[in-house]
Amino acid sequence: MDKRALRMAASDDVATVIDAVSAGEKVCVRTKSGEVACMLTAREDIPRFHKICLIERDAGDTVTKYGQIIGRVTSPIGRGSYVHIHNIESIKTGVGA
Structure with a gap:
């Protein structure tokens, strides 16, 4: 069974994973209305309720x-990668988001 993620807005670069995800697992990203936005493969383990790059x-x-806009990328992030303080910083505060 595919893991689940939620994209909040059509312009979003990231989605929130609903289930903890392990590297290599398939993730089904849905919109708030329940439509499938995309399918992708996780490149890394991602904890529940954290961000995956679209x-x-x-x-x-x-x-x-x-x-x-929630932050700025500090190092390249691939599609399906974990997005967190190790690779983005807050634009407002200049610290990890």
């Missing part, structure tokens, strides 16, 4: 969640 991001790119 598109490739380079250092310096912004990260969008809830339709709002």
Whole structure:
């Protein structure tokens, strides 16, 4: 069975995983209305309720969640990778998001 993730807005670069995900597992990303937004393979283990990257991001790119910019990429993030304080920083505070 595929793992689940939720994308809050169509412009989001990340989704929140609903189930803990292990590297190599398939993740079904759905919209708030329940439609399938995309399927992807996790590149890393991701804890429950943390972020998974939906598109490739380079250092310096912004990260969008809830339709709002939540941070800036500090090191490249691949599609299906874990997005957290080790690879993004808060734009507002300059610390890990």
